[in-house]
Amino acid sequence: MSDRKLPDEATDGSASKQTSSLKRGLAALELVAQAGERGVTVTEVAAQLGLDKSSGSRILATLREAGYVRQDLDRRYLSTPQLAKLAHRRPGVQDVAALARDRLELLHAIHDEAIHLAVVNGGEMLFLDYLQTTKAVRTEIPMVPRPIHEVAVGIAVLAAVDHDERAQLMRESMAVEDVRLSRSERVELSAQIERAQELGWATIEHGDDITRVAVALVDADARPIGAICMSGPSYRIDPVLDSIAADTIAAAADISALLPR
Numbered sequence: 224m225s226d227r228k229l230p231d232e233a234t235d236g237s238a239s240k241q242t243s244s245l246k247r248g249l250a251a252l253e254l255v256a257q258a259g260e261r262g263v264t265v266t267e268v269a270a271q272l273g274l275d276k277s278s279g280s281r282i283l284a285t286l287r288e289a290g291y292v293r294q295d296l297d298r299r300y301l302s303t304p305q306l307a308k309l310a311h312r313r314p315g316v317q318d319v320a321a322l323a324r325d326r327l328e329l330l331h332a333i334h335d336e337a338i339h340l341a342v343v344n345g346g347e348m349l350f351l352d353y354l355q356t357t358k359a360v361r362t363e364i365p366m367v368p369r370p371i372h373e374v375a376v377g378i379a380v381l382a383a384v385d386h387d388e389r390a391q392l393m394r395e396s397m398a399v400e401d402v403r404l405s406r407s408e409r410v411e412l413s414a415q416i417e418r419a420q421e422l423g424w425a426t427i428e429h430g431d432d433i434t435r436v437a438v439a440l441v442d443a444d445a446r447p448i449g450a451i452c453m454s455g456p457s458y459r460i461d462p463v464l465d466s467i468a469a470d471t472i473a474a475a476a477d478i479s480a481l482l483p484r
Contacts, residue, residue: 262299342449346395
């Protein structure tokens with residue numbers, strides 16, 4: 224008999240690898256779409272997804288072959304009309320990026336630091352929009368979906384819900400990568416949530432000398448549907464942290480007021 228495995232006999236490792244590749248491909252597609260007429264380079268996509276340049280190039284080449292992106296004369300990637308076929312409506316969050324864009328651009332114009340917009344998607348934070356700084360020293364934070372408890376925007380969401388909902392979100396978040404937090408990790412996470420509740424904004428330490436300021440976006444029922452986050456090198460953010468926090472809180476409040484009722 225042949226030793227060849229049928230598709231439904233694939234190993235867990237193979238399935239996990241395929242899922243990871245799919246996520247990176249979709250994240251790359253989002254980056255190209257968000258860039259609009261400006262387009263993006265292979266280097267920019269690779270940096271945002273935390274990949275080497277060759278991996279980023281393969282992903283974009285695959286999307287190009289599928290007809291979802293194209294290259295201009297400057298070798299920048301742009302989306303094609305075929306991308307519109309993927310559009311779908313999701314009640315409550317489908318227009319968040321569009322509703323928030325003008326206010327995020329205003330916030331960006333004040334501080335010229337990187338800004339992310341993300342929404343809750345099961346146990347993950349799904350990044351919808353990204354505004355990069357024009358300054359020479361930049362932070363390149365991947366735009367791939369991340370478990371809620373692992374990112375500042377997720378901490379902001381966890382801080383904005385009651386105990387029962389927080390416990391449910393944590394179960395879903397840990398299920399994403401099938402992990403369990405150690406006792407010390409749980410203590411640290413609780414401290415981050417409590418601090419976010421006291422300050423009105425959340426942060427998270429990754430030992431990368433990047434300071435993050437995240438604030439939840441809440442709907443008319445005061446339920447968090449996502450968050451915005453401004454981030455940058457700590458040496459640049461920390462001296463003006465109070466100003467950035469206040470302006471990010473104000474922007475989040477304005478965006479929340481725009482959400483459908």
